[in-house]
Amino acid sequence: xxxxxxxxxxxxxxSRTTSGRTITETDFVVHxxxxxxxxxxxMDAEFMKASPFGQRIAHGTLVFSIGxxxxxxxxxxxxxxxxxxxxxxxxxxxxxxxxxxxxxxAAKEDDPKRPDAGRIIERLQVMNQHGETxxxxxxxxxxxxxxx
Amino acid sequence: xxxxxxxxxxxxxxSRTTSGRTITETDFVVHxxxxxxxxxxxMDAEFMKASPFGQRIAHGTLVFSIGxxxxxxxxxxxxxxxxxxxxxxxxxxxxxxxxxxxxxxAAKEDDPKRPDAGRIIERLQVMNQHGETxxxxxxxxxxxxxxx
Amino acid sequence: xxxxxxxxxxxxxxSRTTSGRTITETDFVVHxxxxxxxxxxxMDAEFMKASPFGQRIAHGTLVFSIGxxxxxxxxxxxxxxxxxxxxxxxxxxxxxxxxxxxxxxAAKEDDPKRPDAGRIIERLQVMNQHGETxxxxxxxxxxxxxxx
Amino acid sequence: xxxxxxxxxxxxxxSRTTSGRTITETDFVVHxxxxxxxxxxxMDAEFMKASPFGQRIAHGTLVFSIGxxxxxxxxxxxxxxxxxxxxxxxxxxxxxxxxxxxxxxAAKEDDPKRPDAGRIIERLQVMNQHGETxxxxxxxxxxxxxxx
Amino acid sequence: xxxxxxxxxxxxxxSRTTSGRTITETDFVVHxxxxxxxxxxxMDAEFMKASPFGQRIAHGTLVFSIGxxxxxxxxxxxxxxxxxxxxxxxxxxxxxxxxxxxxxxAAKEDDPKRPDAGRIIERLQVMNQHGETxxxxxxxxxxxxxxx
Amino acid sequence: xxxxxxxxxxxxxxSRTTSGRTITETDFVVHxxxxxxxxxxxMDAEFMKASPFGQRIAHGTLVFSIGxxxxxxxxxxxxxxxxxxxxxxxxxxxxxxxxxxxxxxAAKEDDPKRPDAGRIIERLQVMNQHGETxxxxxxxxxxxxxxx
Numbered sequence: 001x002x003x004x005x006x007x008x009x010x011x012x013x014x015s016r017t018t019s020g021r022t023i024t025e026t027d028f029v030v031h032x033x034x035x036x037x038x039x040x041x042x043m044d045a046e047f048m049k050a051s052p053f054g055q056r057i058a059h060g061t062l063v064f065s066i067g068x069x070x071x072x073x074x075x076x077x078x079x080x081x082x083x084x085x086x087x088x089x090x091x092x093x094x095x096x097x098x099x100x101x102x103x104x105x106a107a108k109e110d111d112p113k114r115p116d117a118g119r120i121i122e123r124l125q126v127m128n129q130h131g132e133t134x135x136x137x138x139x140x141x142x143x144x145x146x147x148x
Numbered sequence: 149x150x151x152x153x154x155x156x157x158x159x160x161x162x163s164r165t166t167s168g169r170t171i172t173e174t175d176f177v178v179h180x181x182x183x184x185x186x187x188x189x190x191m192d193a194e195f196m197k198a199s200p201f202g203q204r205i206a207h208g209t210l211v212f213s214i215g216x217x218x219x220x221x222x223x224x225x226x227x228x229x230x231x232x233x234x235x236x237x238x239x240x241x242x243x244x245x246x247x248x249x250x251x252x253x254a255a256k257e258d259d260p261k262r263p264d265a266g267r268i269i270e271r272l273q274v275m276n277q278h279g280e281t282x283x284x285x286x287x288x289x290x291x292x293x294x295x296x
Numbered sequence: 297x298x299x300x301x302x303x304x305x306x307x308x309x310x311s312r313t314t315s316g317r318t319i320t321e322t323d324f325v326v327h328x329x330x331x332x333x334x335x336x337x338x339m340d341a342e343f344m345k346a347s348p349f350g351q352r353i354a355h356g357t358l359v360f361s362i363g364x365x366x367x368x369x370x371x372x373x374x375x376x377x378x379x380x381x382x383x384x385x386x387x388x389x390x391x392x393x394x395x396x397x398x399x400x401x402a403a404k405e406d407d408p409k410r411p412d413a414g415r416i417i418e419r420l421q422v423m424n425q426h427g428e429t430x431x432x433x434x435x436x437x438x439x440x441x442x443x444x
Numbered sequence: 445x446x447x448x449x450x451x452x453x454x455x456x457x458x459s460r461t462t463s464g465r466t467i468t469e470t471d472f473v474v475h476x477x478x479x480x481x482x483x484x485x486x487m488d489a490e491f492m493k494a495s496p497f498g499q500r501i502a503h504g505t506l507v508f509s510i511g512x513x514x515x516x517x518x519x520x521x522x523x524x525x526x527x528x529x530x531x532x533x534x535x536x537x538x539x540x541x542x543x544x545x546x547x548x549x550a551a552k553e554d555d556p557k558r559p560d561a562g563r564i565i566e567r568l569q570v571m572n573q574h575g576e577t578x579x580x581x582x583x584x585x586x587x588x589x590x591x592x
Numbered sequence: 593x594x595x596x597x598x599x600x601x602x603x604x605x606x607s608r609t610t611s612g613r614t615i616t617e618t619d620f621v622v623h624x625x626x627x628x629x630x631x632x633x634x635m636d637a638e639f640m641k642a643s644p645f646g647q648r649i650a651h652g653t654l655v656f657s658i659g660x661x662x663x664x665x666x667x668x669x670x671x672x673x674x675x676x677x678x679x680x681x682x683x684x685x686x687x688x689x690x691x692x693x694x695x696x697x698a699a700k701e702d703d704p705k706r707p708d709a710g711r712i713i714e715r716l717q718v719m720n721q722h723g724e725t726x727x728x729x730x731x732x733x734x735x736x737x738x739x740x
Numbered sequence: 741x742x743x744x745x746x747x748x749x750x751x752x753x754x755s756r757t758t759s760g761r762t763i764t765e766t767d768f769v770v771h772x773x774x775x776x777x778x779x780x781x782x783m784d785a786e787f788m789k790a791s792p793f794g795q796r797i798a799h800g801t802l803v804f805s806i807g808x809x810x811x812x813x814x815x816x817x818x819x820x821x822x823x824x825x826x827x828x829x830x831x832x833x834x835x836x837x838x839x840x841x842x843x844x845x846a847a848k849e850d851d852p853k854r855p856d857a858g859r860i861i862e863r864l865q866v867m868n869q870h871g872e873t874x875x876x877x878x879x880x881x882x883x884x885x886x887x888x
Contacts, residue, residue: 001369020488021184022500026473029766030182033625034175035217044760046838046869056762060229061216065209069183073297073369081208081237088231098490129490149813168636170648174621177322181477192316194394194425204318221741221813246638277638317480325618326478329773330471331513340612342690342721352614356525357512361505365479377504377533384527445665464784466796470769517593517665542786573786613776622774626767627809652821653808657801661775673800673829680823 002075007118007143010105018070020100020129023058023093031062058093063135067126070101078144082119087137091128098129106138117144150223155266155291158253166218168248168277171206171241179210206241211283215274218249226292230267235285239276246277254286265292298371303414303439306401314366316396316425319354319389327358354389359431363422366397374440378415383433387424394425402434413440446519451562451587454549462514464544464573467502467537475506502537507579511570514545522588526563531581535572542573550582561588594667599710599735602697610662612692612721615650615685623654650685655727659718662693670736674711679729683720690721698730709736742815747858747883750845758810760840760869763798763833771802798833803875807866810841818884822859827877831868838869846878857884 032038040047041057048056064087093099107121120143126135180186188195189205196204212235241247255269268291274283328334336343337353344352360383389395403417416439422431476482484491485501492500508531537543551565564587570579624630632639633649640648656679685691699713712735718727772778780787781797788796804827833839847861860883866875 019482019484020491021482021484022487022489024469024473025764026470026766027182029764029770030178030473030477030625031213032628033622033770034178034182035213035220036169036624036628036630037217037220038628038759038761039220039223040759040761043762044838045762045836047760059213060231061209061213065179065183065207065213068209069185072183072185072187075187083208083234083236085233085235086231087233087235089229096489098488167630167632168639169630169632170635170637172617172621173320174322174618177320177326178477178621178625180480181326181474184476184480184482186315186317186480188315188317191318192394193318193392195316244637246636321616322618323478325616325622326474326773327509328776329622329770330474330478331509331516332465332772332776332778333513333516334611334613334776335516335519336611336613339614340690341614341688343612355509356527357505357509361475361479361503361509364505365481368479368481368483371483379504379530379532381529381531382527383529383531385525463778463780464787465778465780466783466785468765468769470766474769474773540785542784619774622770623805626770626774627805627812628761629809629812631812631815651805652823653801653805657771657775657799657805660801661777664775664777664779667779675800675826675828677825677827678823679825679827681821 001073002077004078005076005143006078007108007120007145010108010120010143012105012108015102015104016071018073018101020098021066021070022096022098023066025095027062027066028056028058028095031059031065035059035061053092055094060089063089063093063099063126064137067099067101067124067135070099071103071124076143079120079141082140082142085138085140087135089135091132091134093128093134099126099134101126103139111142114142117142119143149221150225152226153224153291154226155256155268155293158256158268158291160253160256163250163252164219166221166249168246169214169218170244170246171214173243175210175214176204176206176243179207179213183207183209201240203242208237211237211241211247211274212285215247215249215272215283218247219251219272224291227268227289230288230290233286233288235283237283239280239282241276241282247274247282249274251287259290262290265290267291297369298373300374301372301439302374302442303404303416304442306404306416306439308401308404311398311400312367314369314397316394317362317366318392318394319362321391323358323362324352324354324391327355331355331357349388351390356385359385359389359395359422360433363395363397363420363431366395367399367420372439375416375437378436378438381434381436383431385431387428387430389424389430395422395430397422399435407438410438413438415439445517446521448522449520449587450522451552451564451589454552454564454587456549456552459546459548460515462517462545464542465510465514466540466542467510469539471506471510472500472502472539475503479503479505497536499538504533507533507537507543507570508581511543511545511568511579515547515568520587523564523585526584526586529582529584531579533579535576535578537572537578543570543578545570547583555586558586561586563587593665594669596670597668597735598670599700599712599737602700602712602735604697604700607694607696608663610665610693612690613658613662614688614690615658617687619654619658620648620650620687623651627651627653629653645684647686652681655681655685655691655718656729659691659693659716659727662691663695663716668735671712671733674732674734677730677732679727681727683724683726685720685726691718691726693718695731703734706734709734711735741813742817744818745816745883746818747848747860747885750848750860750883752845752848755842755844756811758813758841760838761806761810762836762838763806765835767802767806768796768798768835771799775799775801793832795834800829803829803833803839803866804877807839807841807864807875810839811843811864816883819860819881822880822882825878825880827875829875831872831874833868833874839866839874841866843879851882854882857882859883
């Protein structure tokens, strides 16, 4: 679905919550195969039994990619993704955890290089079934201003 | 392979270059299926013919995940990943581009909360076959100091 | 996204068009691996060179599954899928074709067994980049009536 | 394996039973990723705990695709698939259920448009490990008649 | 399909030819992700341009696994696979090559440890679309003898 | 990582142990889908309950491919893989077993056809979490001799 939303239309504090998704052993195996990262933290149940976690933990890039993917429901054709700041891996995600994402418009800034656009800072929080934030990041979008 | 490297052992400016990997249409399809992000920018060749890119472009999370995955060759058991700063999507990655990653130790900092550890800032650059940087980020590790 | 829509709220003739998706060789390989159907019509380019199609053609179940999947954007919690009638494979889908789906409310019927619900017949058309219908089917939903 | 079977050779009532296949959590994740349907009914174990099913249920298109795939063992070069009638989702399929398919020749009909061919109606029943039919459909083939 | 075939029933020189399968770029990516072998010979098109092959070549284990998989059509419940001898990678397999397998009963031997069984040596040849053998191996089965 | 190792540099008896990897139900499903081998031994939990194993067992080609993949960490640019001898499936691998590979240089031989190269026989043992060897094979490499 496509919805045009200009820089002026974003409201600081407005928030969206996505549907949930159970992170499966399959997701661990797919992510390892997709990225080539087969570190035993993610792939070796025996090795991890002896760790403080007691079990395999998800790749940080897995939680980030799926957490971001959960938010991909509405296309804004006058915006594009510039990058992320303060991406933090806060708590481990285990097999069978169920995560969802919450996004909140945190700030609006001028774009020094683009007078006809501005920067939207959208706070991303990936949360587990216990209500804990497992990953956080600030997503920066460049969004067009309305033509005056 | 596991190599113990303490905070004191990291040298600012030291750098590693990974092997390369051709980003295939398969990777686009796998990443969409893994994350649930089927936006037409990544999945609809007809739609993208009419865009300035002229063709499908990779998900930002794909380039990040594979770019990080390429660096996953040596485990440091006295370090863990804290997060990333200044993650930027600099240039699009197209089907059949070949990327590799370059990591450089950029800074060493005290960790305010952990006197027995420090922070290593490792600059990640994902580069394409034309020598262009397509993605950059600062990876923050928490690394133990040597026992004194 | 969840939107409650009761039987009374459906309007005959109302229609939705999905975004598009390019059917890739990867989708053929994934579908074969998922279903176990490795018939040469889908998997053997040499065999198909000699056929009237001149190339591999998609599994019928692939076109159906992805055509239906494209419509999966809004959940109606007071409806469930009963089945399909008149599912027809009208034209072949080739690697690199781009399909989208069009759904149209075609009929509303009483449900003989459920007085508090009715049947919605939603016509599904999967179309290619040439505007041709490649697959059609009538999707039958059981939908609750408003409480009176 | 290829076996030529003409319209005249089909016998009403003749039946085949396939080998079985356990439907795994992996199949759920692969099907969601293949089709783009990540509805919580299939992907969110927490959400489904509160549903009448108590757990995730398979996509209808998953059961159909794998149920049909199980029958794909013998190629008849003088037949092609025309479509399906009366496809019904009768019972839910859960993770770890084991399904197999039973096909029965149910009817033989003239094809109004093709005097040198006829229609074979093959009844498909997908059954679980409890002997329950979970999905049924009538598969319509167009099959050549013997040259006279 | 299950067919009981006792040791005595195997005829030296009898041969089977499988259907064909086009080896796709997807198969390369899936095999790398499945095995964790991302060597540039299979994954880096730029690197391989400068090699004598001029392009990516399939993993040996890919050609072996798919070549064996092509033969998996009939189950013999009185046989099991003991291993392989003289597995040889004879020619490279490239993306878009179409392979098929030919199996030939090459020898029958007593099994020194099992008087009620014998060893069947089945020669496996994986061939490409040019009629060249790309992989060969001797598959050793342990097969029950008829009860006397 | 690339390390040049000439024929003369290999030492008989030298050995490497890889990191471990838990074999998941996902790996079974991926391998079946990759190879087309959906035999009930690997895919039908109900069927296998009645077998001596009591549960599904891994494809031989799965254990071989992943066992070899685990060793793929260092590229020797002056060597290539010639094939395998005495590949044996010694014990079954079950879902949730954790395997690792041990490779040992077992023999060095002249190559009758290549005076400037020799053959290295590297013994591969794939082992499970109980310390049992589940698969063994002799890997034959052709390795260049130092220029004299």
